[in-house]
Amino acid sequence: MFGWFKKKPAEPEPLSGDPPISHDDLRALFEYLDRPNPSPCDHTHKECVEFLRGRQLPVGKTLGWLKANGGHCDCEVIFNVTDEWGEKVGWNPKTEE
Template identity: 40%
Template sequence: MASKEEKRRRAALVQAIVAEDTKKAIEEMPISLVHLGQLFDHLDEQVENGCDHTPRITTAFLTSNNLSHDSILPWLQEQGGFCDCEILANVEEIWESEISKNT
């Protein structure tokens, strides 16, 4: 059985690995955390009126902010966001803590 000190050391190693993986994921994102947070805020306001199960509102946001649809929409889909309400529910859940830490 590992000592308390060994358990703390292992936990610190895991934490460092997770932090490095998160940092790398943020660097590879096709959208900044600031813009992603703004997208979530915008969707929060707009999806109140319902979702037509397309990324229509997201696409309009990307256009109005001169952001690339070609790289961001596929990335959002990889994160579980295929329409506006899924982007708000699934993608925000994944990234909300990083957004609040970094903005």
């Protein structure tokens, strides 16, 4: 079921530096996406958007940044973005209680 992915026209450098939201917010986003029993990813950023809106954070910029870091949908944010950023923002998925 591969759709035809629209290639965006040449964009300026992907924003791969610092996230447009604070590290605390980013960690909270990871925690939110990685919560127990999340709804299944429908390959959008639905959950991210909900989270960002709820906190009145910049949605477009943040999604752009997530994509530049491999997070092309909610589940990929957890799979890919946390690789590099999980530790930097103090996110620790291994806590077992």
